[in-house]
Amino acid sequence: MYLNITEQARAIKHSLAALFSREIDTHQRRQRLIDEGFHLLFVPEHAGGFGAGGSELAAVAAVYGHHRVGAELLHEMICLPLLAEDHSPLVTQPQTPRAVAWPIDNGLRNEESYHAKLKYVVAGDSAQEVLIPLPVRQAVRPLLLASSKFNRSEIHRWYNTTSHCDLSIELHDLGADTSAAMDSRRWGAILLIAHACCGVGMAQAVLDLSVRYSAERRQFGQTINAFQAVQHLLAELAADVEFARSSAHYAVLLMENDTLTFAAIKALCLQAINRVLSACKLAIQIHGAIATTEEYIVGHYLKDAAMTLSWAEHICRCLPDDALTLDEILAEVASV
Amino acid sequence: MTNRNSLVQFRSEVRTFLANNLSENMRRSCLQQASIFSDFDAASQWQKILADRGWGAPAWPVEYGGTGWSAEQYIVFQQECARADTPQPFPLGLQMLGPILMRFGSPEQKARFLPSIVSGEDVWCQGFSEPNAGSDLAALSTKAHKEGGDYVINGTKIWTSFAHRANRMFLLARTSSESARQTGISFFLVDDLRANGITITPIVSLDGEVEQCQVFFDNLRLPASALVGKEGDGWEITKALLKEERGGYLYYLAAYRQLKRLRALVDATPDCVADHHYRQCFSRLTARALSLKSLELRVVAQDDSAPESSASLCKLEGTRLSQDIDELARYCCGLQFGQTSQAEYSGLERDALEGISRHYLNNRAATLYGGSSQIQKTLIARSLQR
Numbered sequence: 001m002y003l004n005i006t007e008q009a010r011a012i013k014h015s016l017a018a019l020f021s022r023e024i025d026t027h028q029r030r031q032r033l034i035d036e037g038f039h040l041l042f043v044p045e046h047a048g049g050f051g052a053g054g055s056e057l058a059a060v061a062a063v064y065g066h067h068r069v070g071a072e073l074l075h076e077m078i079c080l081p082l083l084a085e086d087h088s089p090l091v092t093q094p095q096t097p098r099a100v101a102w103p104i105d106n107g108l109r110n111e112e113s114y115h116a117k118l119k120y121v122v123a124g125d126s127a128q129e130v131l132i133p134l135p136v137r138q139a140v141r142p143l144l145l146a147s148s149k150f151n152r153s154e155i156h157r158w159y160n161t162t163s164h165c166d167l168s169i170e171l172h173d174l175g176a177d178t179s180a181a182m183d184s185r186r187w188g189a190i191l192l193i194a195h196a197c198c199g200v201g202m203a204q205a206v207l208d209l210s211v212r213y214s215a216e217r218r219q220f221g222q223t224i225n226a227f228q229a230v231q232h233l234l235a236e237l238a239a240d241v242e243f244a245r246s247s248a249h250y251a252v253l254l255m256e257n258d259t260l261t262f263a264a265i266k267a268l269c270l271q272a273i274n275r276v277l278s279a280c281k282l283a284i285q286i287h288g289a290i291a292t293t294e295e296y297i298v299g300h301y302l303k304d305a306a307m308t309l310s311w312a313e314h315i316c317r318c319l320p321d322d323a324l325t326l327d328e329i330l331a332e333v334a335s336v
Numbered sequence: 337m338t339n340r341n342s343l344v345q346f347r348s349e350v351r352t353f354l355a356n357n358l359s360e361n362m363r364r365s366c367l368q369q370a371s372i373f374s375d376f377d378a379a380s381q382w383q384k385i386l387a388d389r390g391w392g393a394p395a396w397p398v399e400y401g402g403t404g405w406s407a408e409q410y411i412v413f414q415q416e417c418a419r420a421d422t423p424q425p426f427p428l429g430l431q432m433l434g435p436i437l438m439r440f441g442s443p444e445q446k447a448r449f450l451p452s453i454v455s456g457e458d459v460w461c462q463g464f465s466e467p468n469a470g471s472d473l474a475a476l477s478t479k480a481h482k483e484g485g486d487y488v489i490n491g492t493k494i495w496t497s498f499a500h501r502a503n504r505m506f507l508l509a510r511t512s513s514e515s516a517r518q519t520g521i522s523f524f525l526v527d528d529l530r531a532n533g534i535t536i537t538p539i540v541s542l543d544g545e546v547e548q549c550q551v552f553f554d555n556l557r558l559p560a561s562a563l564v565g566k567e568g569d570g571w572e573i574t575k576a577l578l579k580e581e582r583g584g585y586l587y588y589l590a591a592y593r594q595l596k597r598l599r600a601l602v603d604a605t606p607d608c609v610a611d612h613h614y615r616q617c618f619s620r621l622t623a624r625a626l627s628l629k630s631l632e633l634r635v636v637a638q639d640d641s642a643p644e645s646s647a648s649l650c651k652l653e654g655t656r657l658s659q660d661i662d663e664l665a666r667y668c669c670g671l672q673f674g675q676t677s678q679a680e681y682s683g684l685e686r687d688a689l690e691g692i693s694r695h696y697l698n699n700r701a702a703t704l705y706g707g708s709s710q711i712q713k714t715l716i717a718r719s720l721q722r
């Protein structure tokens with residue numbers, strides 16, 4: 001059982017990669033995604049989108065990671081299909097995916113903003129409701145609270161990009177058996193998978209950079225890839241990339257087939273992202289001091305991967321496990 | 337050997353001194369510490385305070401302005417400094433150049449340069465690595481040719497830590513390209529980094545700050561008295577110096593400082609994660625720090641049971657441990673990780689969050705500088721074959 005990356009997914013991946021390598025500014029990238037219709041990729045056909053599925057998600061998210069596109073645009077893209085499924089109004093001013101809210105209860109709205117009413121249970125106790133004002137100018141904020149926590153200028157500094165996308169997602173600790181918790185688990189699964197696949201793109205990027213650099217950098221009269229110690233680092237790195245990919249793709253498959261649920265997807269995605277982080281650390285070690293500079297790209301993938309893992313862990317902490325038993329997951333290992 | 341009672345007394349003397357002299361700002365700078373180097377200004381200030389007390393060079397002999405302490409007293413002093421969160425004095429003069437000058441320097445060089453290292457007036461940086469000479473240091477190509485009585489230096493050094501703040505540099509340059517690579521290298525002292533013929537270009541690190549520089553030499557003139565030892569002694573001197581670099585550092589106390597910062601943050605910050613995973617990892621990391629302590633104390637005491645390759649073993653494990661602590665710290669920070677200058681936090685929490693995030697990035701360098709982990713492993717393996 002493995003994920004088949006379809007021809008269509010490959011084609012989309014190539015066009016996206018071409019788009020991202022032309023545009024480096026987040027705002028321009030976002031605009032270009034919208035202009036070329038990519039923002040509707042995962043929206044079901046009946047809702048006016050392209051109805052792309054898991055194979056495309058895996059391929060597309062990896063391109064996002066590889067090109068350091070930033071989590072906001074990824075979130076934006078994967079939020080849309082859920083809106084469509086939820087039959088919430090998909091408000092698109094001609095071809096822009098702005099101003100969409102994803103209320104669990106149906107949202108109230110007025111001209112200026114949506115007020116999403118979010119019901120959630122903190123630590124399994126009393127249910128609480130909050131009204132969340134979501135200004136129209138803001139992008140999708142699924143299961144979220146308008147957040148002041150993310151200081152945009154700091155995110156700039158961190159990612160060294162100019163972002164015009166004002167998206168942040170904040171998840172809250174949910175009790176196990178509420179309907180919100182069930183929905184949020186689905187949410188969590190999709191977010192996790194998207195991040196894991198995005199990480200695969202980062203890991204592949206640092207592997208490519210390391211293979212190339214180690215064939216060029218000379219020390220002791222030879223290229224460093226001639227040293228067995230460096231070959232072993234490269235081999236570990238290649239293993240991280242392949243097993244990150246395998247874990248993430250397995251998670252996509254589980255989501256597509258709706259077979260195993262959150263606990264298995266969570267374990268697979270965390271495993272994938274941990275290997276992505278390990279890949280980035282190995283790549284820095286292979287490169288030497290040059291990788292510790294702001295100027296050279298390889299170290300920036302470490303930032304991306306560390307943030308991705310922090311995100312994934314956060315999602316897992318917030319969303320309760322489902323009732324899946326260890327035996328059920330174990331049985332999956334021997335299934336066809 | 338210092339007896340137990342006098343050590344207890346010594347510890348309390350150090351503790352009282354630290355309590356009376358360490359300012360809140362200096363302590364704060366430790367929470368923000370983002371690499372092995374303390375904040376430059378805090379470290380300079382602290383060095384001067386130590387020097388006034390006569391403790392400016394805790395590991396040096398008295399004749400050169402040191403304390404003449406026993407190995408045990410030295411350890412106690414370092415432990416108390418770690419407990420109190422003191423800045424760490426800039427190591428390149430104190431731990432590397434000083435011992436080298438004592439051994440290889442001329443009487444004039446010792447008299448001129450050692451006292452100002454102890455007092456903190458002079459800060460030295462290390463001009464060894466070059467773009468094409470990293471692990472393979474003997475490949476260096478910066479040249480020193482004789483002209484009249486002077487040496488004229490041309491070439492470039494890279495990754496020079498704190499060249500933009502230091503006022504002096506010890507430098508390796510090639511005085512001969514005829515002999516074997518190693519024997520053509522000489523060791524020089526540059527007494528003024530602002531002199532004509534030197535250009536210093538800062539290198540921005542992954543965390544957006546500057547610690548390293550590239551330094552260009554364009555016909556820099558040095559007097560013959562800048563040479564340490566004889567022409568061609570540079571490689572032997574360097575081997576001794578790198579031994580100091582690898583051996584003089586107590587990794588277990590660096591780990592202790594990191595673990596303490598993490599603990600303080602988790603206790604004080606509601607958003608930090610303190611779960612089962614954290615507790616399990618924390619105790620494992622603490623156990624590793626203790627085992628490192630056990631080996632490092634044997635090394636300092638020159639105990640026979642410490643293996644020949646102890647310096648490499650300690651660097652290998654010490655840097656790995658430190659990076660693993662970074663990873664747990666990242667986990668505990670949750671979504672606060674990487675967000676510097678947190679508006680809603682103040683004081684300790686903000687400093688520690690910022691320090692942890694930046695340390696996470698900068699500390700990848702720990703397994704590269706001072707001989708990469710791969711080079712350390714080669715040294716360990718070689719020592720087993722002897």
Ligand SMILES: Cc1cc2nc3c(=O)[nH]c(=O)nc-3n(C[C@H](O)[C@H](O)[C@H](O)COP(=O)(O)OP(=O)(O)OC[C@H]3O[C@@H](n4cnc5c(N)ncnc54)[C@H](O)[C@@H]3O)c2cc1C
Pocket residue numbers: 217219220224227228229230285286287288289290292461462463464465466469470471472494495496497498548701704705706707708709710711714
């Ligand atoms: C933060 C920082 C501060 C520094 N400060 C200073 C300073 O103050 N002064 C100074 O002179 N230098 C300084 N350095 C430079 C440091 O000494 C070099 O980075 C180090 O020697 C490694 O060289 P390199 O980075 O060129 O890597 P390279 O030597 O190019 O190594 C790249 C990779 O190849 C591996 N490799 C190379 N040769 C071998 C081999 N024979 N066998 C097995 N593996 C091998 C390495 O382990 C590494 O994984 C600093 C570096 C950093 C990152």
